[in-house]
Amino acid sequence: MKTYQYILLAFVAFLTVSCGTTEQKEITQLPSVPVKVAQVNGAEAAHYIAASGKVEAGQNASLSTRVMGNVTKVHVKVGDKVSKGQTLISISNADLTAQKAQVDAAIIQAESGLKNAEKDFQRFKTLFEKGSASQKELDDMTTRYEVAKANVEAALQMKKGVEAQFAYSTIIAPFSGAVVNSYIKEGMMANPGMPLIALEDAQNYQVVASISESDISGITSDTKAKIFVKSIEREYEGNIIELSPSAQHTGGQYLVKIAIQNADKALRSGMFVNVKFESNSTEKGASQVMIPTSALVKNGQLTGVYVVTDEQIAILRWLRLGRTYNNKVEVISGIAENERFILSHEGKLYNGAKVTF
Structure with missing residues (x-):
């Protein structure tokens, strides 16, 4: 029996060694x-510094009004190209029209009072020169005449104020560009300071990038930049137009604005980009x-x-x-x-x- 067990163990050991040798041979081969x-x-x-940023329009504006009124007409829609001075939104100006009528009437009344006061002043001046009127009477007429002139001037200034309000009832484009957002519809109430429409200059784009304090020393206003827009797989050349000297209010990051030289229609405001600055420091980036x-x-x-x-x-x-x-x-x-x-x-x-x- 023992002889049989020894033979069995020897056979198992042989199989184990054989299998291990075969597996090792297969791995080796x-x-x-x-x-x-x-x-x-x-x-x-070692010769450039990388940063991330976002494409922005070189000129943008969110337009609002200083008067309250119903929007009577929205003349444009999102995506429309507009020219400088073009009417974008019209706001009801019925209240202003009534105010203007009141001011016009006040001007007529003030001018009429001025004519009468001027006639009285001239008459009393002549009487005073002839000794037929006292100094007090002439002074009273002079004061009345000056007050009448002041009333006319006040009425004219009121008219200018009303006319200025009329300008805010019509929203016009301050520059040529494209409508990128509209926050109001016809019939809605426009309130002072409320954003109504947003414009961007679609001809000039720039990139706003954030640079860390460890990299900012390698960048100057003359530093060249290459801008890669991953979403459209395109690269553009750029020049620095603004270099912030402080990071106190930007979370320790220095903001850099870069003008895109060869911008084309493929660019869109809001696209994220990678920027490569040619470093002015030989030490920075050596590792x-x-x-x-x-x-x-x-x-x-x-x-x-x-x-x-x-x-x-x-x-x-x-x-x-x-x-x-x-x-x-x-x-x-x-x-x-x-x-x-x-x-x-x-x-x-x-x-x-x-x-x-």
Whole structure:
């Protein structure tokens, strides 16, 4: 019986060793994975600073009124192109019309009183010169005449005020552009200060970007910029037109406005962009490296890339990433300059795989 058990154990051990040898042999003999590799180059990143921003119209306005009244006519709709001085909205001005009639009547009355006061003044002046009127009588007539002139002037100023209110009952375009929003409809009540319609200058676009305090020292008003709009896959040239000297009221971020030089009809206000500034600092960005986003490997919250060793073995390296510009992403840590990484591969790629290129 014991002899039989020994034989059985020896047979099992033989099978275990044989299977392990076979499995190891199969792993060793797995074919190499064809890959395309690239080398990390930090030289490009060392000469620019990346930031994110948003496209805005160079000129925009949200128009309102200073009078209360019903909207009688909305002359335009969202998307319409308008010219400077064009009527956009008409507001009922019946109350103003009544006020104007009252003011006109007051002007007529004041002018009539002025004529009478002037005649009396001239008559008493002549009588005073002949000694037929006292100094007090002349002074009274002079005062009456001056009051009459003041009444006329007050009535004329009231008329100017009413006429100015008439201007607010008609909303006109302060510049040529496009209607981007309308907040009111015909028949609705317009109140003072209430936004009625929004305009934008569709001919001139700019980008407003936020720069961190660690990067702002590498940017001046002469710094050139390249603007990449991911939604339309286009890149534009830009010049800085405003550079904020303070970040006190912007959450520690410095606002930079960039005029887009070669803007076209594909641009839209509100589009998010990536901006690349040519850095004026040689020290800033010396440790930055950039790799294509297509080379990244994601696993849950982790993002990595396959690097290639000198023995041509693929090793998955987890990365800490920074900002993205165009189709490249900044690597803060996890890969060093001059290391090789895998751009693409044919077949299944895994950690420890043998690769060829």
